[in-house]
Amino acid sequence: MTKEIVIVLIDGYIDDPAALGVPPYISPMIRSIAGAALDAGADRVEYISIDMIRRHRKIPDAAVTVVLSGNTVPGKYLRTMPMSLKELKEIAPKLKGWKMISGSAADSEEAGLFDFVIRKDPAASLYDGICGKEVGERFRTLEEWNRWMLLGADIVTQHQDFPDPLVAEIESYRGCHRYKSGGCSYCIEPLKGRPLMRAPKDILAEASRLRELGVRNIRIGGQTCIVSYGSEDDSEIPRPNPSAVRELFEGLNSMGFSTIHVDNANPAVIASYPEESREVLKILADNCTDGNVLALGMESADPFVVTENNLNSTSEQVMDAVRLINEIGSERGPRGMPKLLPGINIVCGLDGETPATYDMDMEILRRMRDEGLMVRRINIRQVLPVRRPFNVKVDQRRFKKFKEEVREEIDRAMLESIVPYGTVLKDVYLELNDGNTTFGRQIGSYPLLIGIPYKLDTEQFTDVFITVWGFRSITGITYPFDINHMPMSSLEALPGIGKKRASKLVLERPFASMEDLEKVIEDPHVMDGLRD
Structure with missing residues (x-):
């Protein structure tokens, strides 16, 4: 044996x-x-x-x-x-x-x-x-790729987060359309060569197997630009192929996943082909789950840095992409979030960077804010020399100040626009307790961190009524909120209530109507907030 x-x-x-x-x-x-x-x-x-x-x-x-x-x-x-x-x-x-x-x-x-x-x-x-061959370095073939994703799907059931809040990442293609020029200076994807595209039928076969196993949440990732998926154009800025995107995402939408999200997009593609991109964005907005984020690789708004590092796009192309994504994706979906919003990636420490680079980055973010455009996530990081060394030494104090400016001037304003007071976010998964605060997130790409200022059991879903914004997170209360039975710590979290009024509410309840409640609150402004 x-x-x-x-x-x-x-x-x-x-x-x-x-x-x-x-x-x-x-x-x-x-x-x-x-x-x-x-x-x-x-x-x-x-x-x-x-x-x-x-x-x-x-x-x-x-x-x-x-x-x-x-x-x-x-x-x-x-x-x-x-x-x-x-x-x-x-x-x-x-x-x-x-x-x-x-x-x-x-x-x-x-x-x-x-x-x-x-x-x-x-x-x-x-x-x-x-198989007994030499263990060397090579990339898999397309046939191996599709075969292995089906054969290996079953291990999802061994993951500690299965079935919720587990998100299975599914790859659509490997490589980068900008491989001929070397692509962005810091990125390893162009080193993988010309894009090797998986056909919609193969991605759908993998997704179907995952769904059959009990996976509820997926993200189509593993690509440098989802808008370029299926493109047969071998140029650096490929013309989108809406029919391939439609076949893939309408197929995924028919499988009954709770969450379908995507990731990266090249702003230059969206700006250069607005009609085809509009169609692709509409397909994503219609077939994915709301709260979806297209992370745009701006990296820098400084034209000299763009040139020195062969970056994806100019600042004006980024602006055009952000406008178009907002036009298509700003409608609110059934979970309470806009359907599809842009994210912005900024990389500091690239060749050619000067103190003025930070000013240019800040200026484009202010333009987005002042135009009323929504940006879900601004990811600011320092370049890692994974692909090659960089000549710029990052001024840590300047870097920290820049991040603080973005958080104070941009992030909070964006959150107030994306989730206004009274927005109900549905299906928030409660993940951990920190003192008397419970933290949770909707399942998906880059979900908002939500703090609920009282202790709840974790590993369950709830709906949350948004009341307060931080710089990168938000605060809310569970919805619906039963004022007659919730503990005093949760009553204190209601807008305008505080400890003194919460004590009074506990003594005076139950309340049969809003009129009964108003007699105890004795403040019309506080009552307006509670009625909302």
Whole structure:
């Protein structure tokens, strides 16, 4: 009797420009590794996340152990963090069989503890190794890609967030249309070459399998520009193909997912082909879940920085794209959010940057605000020298001041516009308690962080009535709000109530009508807010 071949996958979480893998997301890369292992003849694949290990889950025996970890675009996370290098160093000696590591952690000193260090495509390298071939660096073929995503889909059921709030990231294509010129100076996607597009039928087959397994939430990611999906134009600014986008997203919409979101878009494509882009944006607004965000790669509004780093687009192209997305996507959807809004990515520390660069970046954001345009997310970060070194030393005080200016002048104004007082956001998933505050988010790309100023049970859904805006988050109360039965801590959170009035309400309730309540409140302005 032959011994069972077991492959263990350690998910340390990855966070890359074109793919998310930090919970609630599960990355397509870890699923493709599982599929490649099974395709090569493995009997079983065990998925273990770093959070499971943190909770003392034992790492099982295996013929091969693969670690996927590293974040090239580190962000702020709510419930967990990617695996640290310290954790990687502690875990490596405990791994069984021959050991492989991939993700940006492959460039760390700790990667020396592994037998194979893979930087291109760990799924393809693992497949070759199990099949008895040399474990080298190569990208998967399109046929392998589609086959492995189907075979590896089942590991989603082993994830700690399955079925909610898990979001399965699904890749649409690999590479970048700007590969001939090298693309943006800091980005690794152009190094993957000419875009290799997955056909709508293949993406839909993967999505159908995930839905069959019980996945409720998906994001179509893994691309540099979703508006360019399906384009057969090999130029740097490809003409969109609305028919391919329609086939894909109408098919996804028919499957009954709770959440369908997307990610990146090139502003130059939207600005250069407004009619085709308008059609694509309308398809996304009609077939995806509201709260959807198209992250636009502006990176810098400084024309010299744009030239020096071969960036995607000019500031005017960014403005045109933001206007068009607002025109198509600003209508509010059933969950309470605008259907489709732009996000803006700004990268500091690029070649050619000067103090004036920050002023130009600030000026374009002010223009968006003053025109009444909505921008859901402004992501400001310092460049990481993943692809090559950069000559600019970032003035940390100036960088911090710039971020503070954006938060104070732009972000809050945007939140007030996107979720005005009294907006009811539906299906907010409550994730954690911090003292007497409960934090939750709607499931999807870049969801708003919502604080509810009283303690609630987590891991459940609720609707929230928005009352206050911060710089990057909002505050609200559960909706509907039963004033006759809610605890005093929640009454204090009502607009204009406070501790003294809350005590009085507790003593005087129950209230049969708003008129009864008004007699106790004795302030028409406070009552106006409560009636809303």
